[in-house]
Each structure stands twice: as structure tokens, then as C-alpha cells.
Amino acid sequence: MKHATPRATPDVSRETQRALDAYLDLLLRWNERINLVAERDPAAIRHRHIADCLQLAAYLPPDDAPLGDFGSGAGFPGLVLAAVTTRPVHLVESDKRKAAFLLEASRTFALPHVTVHSERLERVALPPLGVVTARALAPLSSLLPIAAARLRPGGVALFPKGRTAEAELTQANADWTMHVERFPSVTDAAATILRLSEIRRAGAQD
Template sequence: MSRERRPIPEAPVSRETRRRLDRFRDLLLAWRERINLIAERDAAAVEQRHIADSLQLLPLLPAQGAVADLGSGAGFPGLVLAIATERSVHLIESDRRKAAFLLEASRLLGLPHVHIHAARIEAVPLTGMAAVTARAVAPLRRLLPHAVRLLGPGGVAIFPKGRTAEAELTDAAGDWKMTIERFQSRTEPDATILRLSDIRRAGA
């Protein structure tokens, strides 16, 4: 199978979405003074490093259906995707302080379709998701069991990865079979966004 990375289609956002994203950025920077949401060196680059990086996943989502974001942290990519779409988005974050930020941000931004799960991923009783996302949470081998449990038929897992993408795919290949699509990140030249479908245990 070719390892060539495809470009991600452009997905312009509306002015209302842009306003919400700007307000989210301001909330993030204000809360950062209280809890460790993003690294200090990232504060000035939050627009490109975090928001734009998350938004590029939007055109890779299925046309409809709920999304589960694993280890949402400060809301990347899950809360950004929720701001840009009206679909149901489940943010899973075990850190209570970060989950509190996600809850407050979704309330202030007027996002009733966002659901916060302050629990470990394995403890959240979700099924039938159209998509699962995760950014800088765990290696692929550890993410795939969660994806299989959460995804419904035809669902996809969308995982941004850095230079380790191919090594992680190789590491998982002994235990897992899947259809792999690779996309070139627009915000990190060396990064690859994996879109995985038909995920199953090897031999199943």
C-alpha cells in the first residue's frame, strides 16, 4: 500500500464560527493562568498550533454522525470541531480540572451538542460513533482498542501523528488490520493525519 500523503481539502468556516473560535481562544488563554491547559511557549501560537491544527480535521469527518474525542485536554481537536459543526461531540477527559474548563467553555460558547465525560476512556459507555479523534494522547496500538469499541459500522478514526506515524502503524500491524488513508498536515510539514476505517483484530 502506498505511503503517499494526500492533501486535505480546504474547509472555510463561517464568520459566526470564527467569532466563536476567537472567544474560545480568549477563554483558553484566561484559564491557562489557573491550570496547565497549554504550554507557556504555545500561548502566542495558539491560533496556528492548536486551532488551525484541529480545524484541518473537519473535512476528514464523515458527513454525519456523532464524534468522540479521546483525551480532549484543552479541547483539541474535539471542542474546535464542535464549534465548527452542529453534530453531537463527546469530549472524554479524565483530568477533572480540564474537564471543568471544557464544560465551562461549551456553556459560554453556547454549544448544547457538546457532552463532557470526566472519566477514563475505558469507563465511558459510548458506542455507535461515526468518528473517533485523538491528538497527542497515546500511540496507535493503545488507541485502536478504544476506537473499535466506540465506533459504529462504517465509522472512522482520525488521528493526527507526527514523525512517528509510520513506526506506529508498523508496531500495530501485527495485531490490527485496517484501511489506512494518509493526509499531509497543513500546519506541521512533518506530520501525518491518519484516517483509519474497517479496523479489526488480526485474524478476526
């Protein structure tokens, strides 16, 4: 697998760092009542989830088009990215308790550009998106129809993937054409960030 050179994870301001630390505190408190993340160790959550998601900011397009994060869970990556972008961010999470956490977090950290949709992604009404993200939601062959249906022309999908990235791409290539960029993860040597654009069903006409 050939990776492009990784882009540096953006340095965050002290204010953003404080907000991310407060988000971690809130997550730890809620994690005692509902299962948001498997880890209990704050340092592990900071590295495996927050830093892992923050690195995606380097691959966002330089515009203000809306971002839709599908299956956000505890806010990964959508809520973390909302801390470093002013574009509208739509978090789609069907689990009511996780959606309640997302709502509380977006209110606590005064992120007025975040909208939480407590419903299934198949049914949610969203504007055409400039960016689609989904982490640990589904294999690529299931994510591509979602991205193709939701992205506006010129939009990109950012999918963090583990060691199955190449196999998922091979499988998806049977039914889809797309421009693929691969970036190495800075938090997990076995992981790859896929940035996909011009996603079309194979054989589809423009």
C-alpha cells in the same frame, strides 16, 4: 510515506471565527491557573492547536453520527470540531480541572450538542460512534482497541500524528487490519493525519 492530497481546511463563518477567538481568550485566562497548553503566545496557540485541529473537519464523514474525542485536554480537537459540526460531540477527559474548563467553554459558546465526560475513557458510557478522535493521547497500538470498541460499522478514526506515524502504523499492522488514508498536515510539515476505517484485530472473524 505516500500522502493523499490534502483537503482544504473549511472556511469558517465570521460567527464561528468570533466563537473560536472567544474560546482562545477563555483558554488564555484559564491557562494562568491550570496548565491547559504549554504555549502562552496567542498566535502560537491559534496555529499549533486551533488551526491544527480545524483542518480535521475536512476529513469528517458527511453524516451526523456522534463523534467521541478521547483525552480532549483543552478541547483539541473535539471542542474545535464542535464549532464547525452539528453532530453530537462527546469530550472525554479524566482530569477534573480540564473537564471543568471544557464544560465552561461548551456553555459559554452555546454548544448544546457537546457533552463533557469527566471520567476515564476506559469506563465512559457512550453511544456507538461514527467518528473517534484522539490527539497526543497514546501510540496507535493503544488507540486502535479504543477505536475498534467504540466505532459503529462504517465509522472512522482520525488521529493526527507527528513524525512517528509510519513507525506506529508498522507496529500496529502486526495486530490490526484496517483501511489507512494519510493526509499531510497543513500546520506541520512533519505531521500526518491518519484516517482509519474497517479497523479489526488481525485474524478476527466478522
